[in-house]
Amino acid sequence: MSNAVVIQNVHKTYRQVEALKGITLDIPQGSFFGLLGPNGAGKSTLINIIAGLVRANQGHISVLGYDVVKDWRQARFSLGIVPQELVYDAFFNVREMLKLQAGYFGLGKENEPWIDELLETLSLTNKANESFLRLSGGMKRRLLIALALVHKPKVVVLDEPTAGVDVELRQSLWQFAKKLHQAGHTILLTTHYLEEAEALCEKIAILNHGEMIALDQTKNLLARHPYRWLYLDLKEDYQDFPLNLKDKIITQKPQQLVLRLHREQDSIVGILEELKKANIEVVDLHTNEPSLEEVFIHLINQETSS
């Protein structure tokens, strides 16, 4: 499989801030790739260098074989970028913005059926004549996606599309991203939610302070941090717990217990049975996936200990 995006030794420094410290990374064609990292990790900087919005101090990036600096025209035709910020042009309505954007890419009337289709797919048809400022946050986000797709790019980049959006929109954005991927687009998604990357991405790169601290298939990466959390609400304020549960207890509050479970070795059913045997009654329970922070700490600890 050839690569959709090739990133070689990219450095970027903004005045004093070293935002990227030599990133090398290949994004396979047709893949759903996640770029994961906390705020300030350098994700947007990398995306913006791919897009030509920011210039690297060192290194090269190519998109479908086109260097983003030397063959910038072809590289930009190949790319659809959904920026993190809600950027806008207050003068024009939704359809006008889409037509203008298509025009910038050299596409005229022949592209209008595609614009209608995009409006339909992204549920913007009845907002086609509204100005950007009158759209809800979710609609603005969807419009930005439509704008990125107006020239049918092969590689689609979504920079934190779900940061600060409600659950419903997040679900619909996930569905849409999956559909794009199935239609053959290479997808590059940045996020700081691990569960999002886990749900969508085949392969993940983790960025922290401008450095890549992990690059692997999603399943391998999660296996490196094989724990999850079990939250139990108890009927009473118990004091004694079965001995083999004690080393799993992370926090113990009156009528509440948090356990750290190994994905493969510990079963929730087994834990519940043991509690039952000890006459401890569970009222409610839920599990929590490790947060990105926890995977990080784990990865960083691994790196320093090995």
Next chain:
Amino acid sequence: MKYNINWLGFYTLFVKEVWRFWKVATQTILAPVLNVLLYLIVFTSALSQHVEIYPNVNYTVFLLPGLIMLAILQNAFANSSSSLFQAKQNAGITFVLLAPISSLEFYLAFIGAAIVRGLLVGIGVWISVIFFVDLPFHNIGLAFFFAIIASGLLGAFGLVSAIYSDKWDHIAAFQNFIILPLTFLSGVFYLIRDLPPFWAKISYFNPFFYLIDGFRYSFLGVSDMNLMVSIIFSSAAFIAISIFTVWLLETGYKLRG
């Protein structure tokens, strides 16, 4: 899709820039036209009895081409500077920066729109005064030449200002500290050679002076400078700022981090 010029991309951006000011034409065309008419009323009623600059040329007639030219200059500047600055502020410029549009195509689109606005304002003033003032027309082609060069020059300067500016205050500073002084030393209200020698000397480096003198010649058939000098100096200034602006865009300064 291998081509070296993105014609439709350029054309779309140009149309967008024209469309942008056309949507608010009362502010961008009508208001400036009224503005010039007010100036004209005030200046001519105060001065026309007392001043004669060229023999047999009424002061109002002397003044008008200069006032039209000033309106062209100001509006061309306002168009490109406010459009680009606003697009920078709300990051709407991102859409253009993501597109396969070159610095030259970008430049020509913005300059083109500034020229259209300059011409519309200029023509607007002209149409509204010919009913009251007996303004001759010596050479219409020449008038268009100077109007286009002038709005192109200030359109480019507007782009440069917008690129450097981080706040509206900065744009205002470009207007107050560069455009305004150049306006006062341009010979709109008097002839440069009637100024004290020091100021006259400075004025000979002022592109506005050549634009106004040449533009006035297009109407009256008389001028302060040799016409050829005005044509060459204005064109040279326009070409120089064009090269600088395209270069500035190409560096990505303040536009592409």
